[in-house]
Amino acid sequence: MTVVAKSTRPKVVDVARHAGVSTATVSRVLNNNPRVDPEIAERVRASLSELGYRMNSVARSLRRQSNSVVGVIVPDIANPFFTDVVRGIGDALRDDGYMLMLCNSDDDTDLEASYLRLLSAQQVSGVIVAPADSLRSDLTELTSTGVPVVVIDRLAGTGDFDSVVFDNRTGAAQLTARFVEAGRRRIAHIAGPERTFTGSARREGYLEALAAAGIATDGALIVDSDYSEEGGYRAVRELLASSTPPDAIVIANNAMTLGAIRALTELDVDPETIALASFDPVPWSTSQRYSLVVLDHETMRMGTEAAALLVARIGEPSREPEIRRLSAGTVAVFAD
């Protein structure tokens, strides 16, 4: 086995010596400062590559008092919705030279708070966070220390931040109206938690569409659930236990939709008698048995918008907080 000499990384001073210039000049070359004699710059670059110089970003960050790292906190990285958002963020920020520090809060405000603290300690340039709990999540720790923050998916209760959210109300209304037009009348709703931003907005949209169509709302057709697969499963079992079961269900998120499909399959419900509509991408789903439409949210766009907002704020920390509401989206027929 060959023993590789732990070749100590060359530093700017080594490069400077090698190129016969000062460290300042090397630093200028490193930062593409235009006022360096092209010939000297070339010599420095030669030394740079000859010595195999590698920047120490930690030192640079300390000196510059800013880091090219952005923190991202999501409640569940396994959820396709958030993976898409994160991809959007990553793609957009890479162009600006930022790296991502991705954290999974697991929907736990304590864990979230601890990540917030860690990110702040890491002197990240900014943080994009999908709050675990829009009411209890505490972002003041960051804002008080002047770290730029962008909130996504759910609006944060306290304070005003740059935010990117979907127009969930209109989206839900769209899905519901679609069923109405298709002649469905017993349209149920498996709702997300009332206290969540998305949950309450989607419920409102559902109710609004029913009202607009002149269909009386039936309390028995609205099941409060919790955004979990299991919750969706239980909700469907509850809805179908009724003597007058629904002929369509608007489901407030992707995980519950999977649970719902599982329940329908298990109960062997005739696909002709029921139609489903859901939010958020469900890319790994393959049930082609039950009719399912999903609201195509352009999820990655939420990420790119958030990134743009963050970059804008980093550039101008005192700008007014801006809330971007992304249009409801288009209905995508997923299976029929």
Added chain:
Amino acid sequence: MTVVAKSTRPKVVDVARHAGVSTATVSRVLNNNPRVDPEIAERVRASLSELGYRMNSVARSLRRQSNSVVGVIVPDIANPFFTDVVRGIGDALRDDGYMLMLCNSDDDTDLEASYLRLLSAQQVSGVIVAPADSLRSDLTELTSTGVPVVVIDRLAGTGDFDSVVFDNRTGAAQLTARFVEAGRRRIAHIAGPERTFTGSARREGYLEALAAAGIATDGALIVDSDYSEEGGYRAVRELLASSTPPDAIVIANNAMTLGAIRALTELDVDPETIALASFDPVPWSTSQRYSLVVLDHETMRMGTEAAALLVARIGEPSREPEIRRLSAGTVAVFAD
């Protein structure tokens, strides 16, 4: 709108002054150094919280020449397999006080290389990487600068690293044998790229099981594919175009399995006539129409093992590289 004073963060020197001690003492308290007078330590802690001190990890990292950050590079964060692995890594490393810097190489060796460079510049304590291309991925950049590396999922071609891989050969053999025992005889295989570590191993396992059962291999039953959803879809269409179609298919990964199911559904193949087996978690899949078994790999364990290996190497950089081969896993009946 209230203007929040951009309260400049207190530094150790501020705390020291406030507590009437030296910066060294504050630092010792910060690091739980036992040889500090308990009374003084208490006083320092009081100042710490009174002033709302927040550690600047960048400065600490520069001084300590080490960072409590670990880089993780995966080819596709949207793949449930990798999300699970990342969760495993995250959970395990959080206990050791590390944060994760997650990068998505998008199966692109160039992007991967650039992340490798960035992570190295960030002075991360170590890197866990699932190489985009086990042959062309270049990890020497890291190893030459002494950054601990753990390779997961696929073995890296050049050099020997700490690695964690599944026993893919045995796993594929297990799935295949299961079909044989169930009386199936025309068992097909939708294979991953031959040059990939997992692809070739799974193919070998499949062939091995057939040989062990004394079943002649039929070239027409083996379709080379590319691990993509679309690839799985095309493979099934190809297999079913035959006059003697398979009665079972061993599919080399989760994405191709989804494509396969889509094709079967589209062709409206009788579920009784075909059975599927797949690798990797497919948690968001909900097809209960076709019989599907998957190899339960304990995916998160790959993450925790990788984390353990990395921590071990950080602690003892000169230890011999170790390759952990995780047992094939148990067959999980996913739908029947």
Added chain:
DNA sequence: ATGAAAGCGCTAACAG
């Protein structure tokens, strides 16, 4: 047990 002081690697005034 505590403090003084040096210095991690880099950048940005400031001079020249």
Added chain:
DNA sequence: CTGTTAGCGCTTTCAT
């Protein structure tokens, strides 16, 4: 256009 120099905030010998 280039060099000198003073730190960024923290930790850690080395004295005391």
